[in-house]
Ligand SMILES: Nc1ncnc2c1ncn2[C@@H]1O[C@H](COP(=O)(O)OP(=O)(O)OP(=O)(O)O)[C@@H](O)[C@H]1O
């Protein structure tokens with residue numbers, strides 16, 4: 001469970017990026033939608049302490065991101081929009097093996113990494129350069145690397161934006177099938193419609209919060225009015 005308690009985020013230039021957000025996130029599938037620059041990524045980054053509140057608190061399973069950042073990051077896996085920003089090793093197998101460093105002894109990591117990649121249909125590219133993978137393959141490898149440490153929450157910032165329809169559907173299926181709690185920012189309203197709960201962010205505030213049936217039309221009205 002994630003709690004945001006009266007969270008404000010102010011940029012170094014004094015601009016308010018998020019203002020007075022209080023929300024408890026307990027649903028299994030949560031989507032965050034809103035216009036470019038509305039504050040979605042900032043909101044997501046708060047959840048694993050990549051961004052900390054200027055005032056207020058973000059608490060994940062009782063851990064405050066300000067005080068217990070490292071412990072929070074072990075629980076909350078973050079999937080970036082651009083997988084190349086996340087994949088640090090030259091090949092998928094090495095990247096996933098690196099993710100396993102805290103949970104498995106060195107000798108067991110490569111075998112487990114190979115097993116995980118194979119289970120996501122990536123066995124044939126495990127030794128390829130990450131630069132040679134397709135965008136969808138890269139995005140999946142990034143997801144496997146995050147899932148390898150078995151986080152209790154997966155936060156994904158527009159994980160399908162760079163993908164074609166087929167790969168977008170693959171990622172969508174993988175995300176839908178996760179056991180973990182999922183918080184996703186997306187411009188893909190079909191993806192948002194899969195969620196149990198949708199937060200609509202506008203100009204640093206949550207302006208709608210509820211099931212997709214009511215919140216997605218609110219967002220559409222907001223951008224078309
Ligand atoms: N460190 C920073 N300093 C100043 N402004 C920032 C900083 N980080 C983000 N912003 C601004 O805050 C606003 C919200 O940014 P954010 O990345 O959260 O938007 P977003 O909803 O994710 O947008 P998009 O849909 O384009 O990804 C933007 O106007 C952005 O320029």
Ligand SMILES: [Mg+2]
Pocket residue numbers: 040041042157185
């Ligand atoms: Mg963003």
